[in-house]
Amino acid sequence: MPTRPRTVAFDVVETLMSLEPLRPRFADAGLAPELVERWFDRLLRDGMALTLAGDYEPFPAVAAAALKTLSRGDLDDDTIAHVLAGFHELPAHPDVEPAMRTLADAGISMVCLSNGTTETTTRFLEHNALDHHIDQVISVADVHSWKPPVRVYDHALSQIGRAPHEVALVAVHAFDCHGAKRAGLTTGWADRLEGVYSDVFIPADVVGHDLVDVAQRIATLPEAGQDS
Template sequence: MSTRPHAVAFDVLETLLNLDPLRTRMEEIGQSADLLQPWFMRFQRDSMALTLSGDFGTFESVARQALRTDTQHTATEEDIDHVLAGFGQLPAHPDAEPALRRLSEAGVRIGCLTVGRADNTERFLEQAGLARHVDQVITAEQAGIWKPAPSIYRVAAHQLGVSPATMALVAVHAWDCHGAKRAGCLAGWCARLEGRYGDVFTPADVTGADLGEVAEGLLRLPSA
């Protein structure tokens, strides 16, 4: 039976952080705004491929290579610098702050578990007004492995001072929730991005239309 978590680790890219303003940066370097989604998908795929093969690449190195490929090598390194610099200036989704605040006020420890860079993540949290609710930022680079390898979720639980069984991962990606479940954690899935939870993945403990519904669902789980 699922029980109320003592800590919640939020995915950052697309779950808390809105990537849409990067479309403008794509246009500013002479690329199509529509390139954002395939580039981000290639970045995620390549990160996972490195993990599956037993290797690791930093956020910047993998994101750079993916953008070189998706622009058919027409983007200069300065162009790529311009796009990547935008990660530190992106806004939060509207449902992010209320959800983090609700959990924090309920006494739940809050973490951010991201494949992004620590400095960009911390800058984003500060400017979006989320930092005051966050106890710990855990990155793939710090853990030495990318999602959805089980060990990264266990590292997050350790950093938050709880067991995996008492930590929930919250994300808009069903594959991320699946990874957390396979690592022995709880999972809360927000339907904002994907609409329906993929039936090939282990079901999340809680689902909701937005992060607020997910947070309330996690708090309603019975105490151990």
């Protein structure tokens, strides 16, 4: 039985950060706007593939390479930079702020754990007035490994200073929850991106339609040592 965490670690891209405003920039580059999802899936795949091979490249480099591959090499460096500059102004999904407020009201602290850079995540939080909810930003760059290997979550735990059962990972990606579960964390998954939680992954402890639903369910989990 999962227990109420003392800290929630949020995934960032797609969980907190909406990629929708990148569509006009794809159009500016001559790419179909609906290719945003395909590009981001390739980006995640390539980052994970590097990790599996024992190598590492940071998010911006992998994002640029995935965009160049998607265009079959037709985009020049300036055009790629124009598309990726959109990351500096991406909005938060509508359910993010109320979910964070729910956790804060419950006395649960929050951090971010991202495949992206610390700088981009910090800028996103400040741009969307969410930074006052987040105690720290943790990037996979610190351990040169994309999620979901266990060492990424172990590093996050060491940075937070808590035991695995005291921390919950919240994401819209089932693979992220699977990795966190392997590291002993509680997990919360919102279905607004994937719709169905894949059967090949360890089930999440808390499932909700959006982040508010997940936050409310996490806040009502029994405390450790408390009868459920």
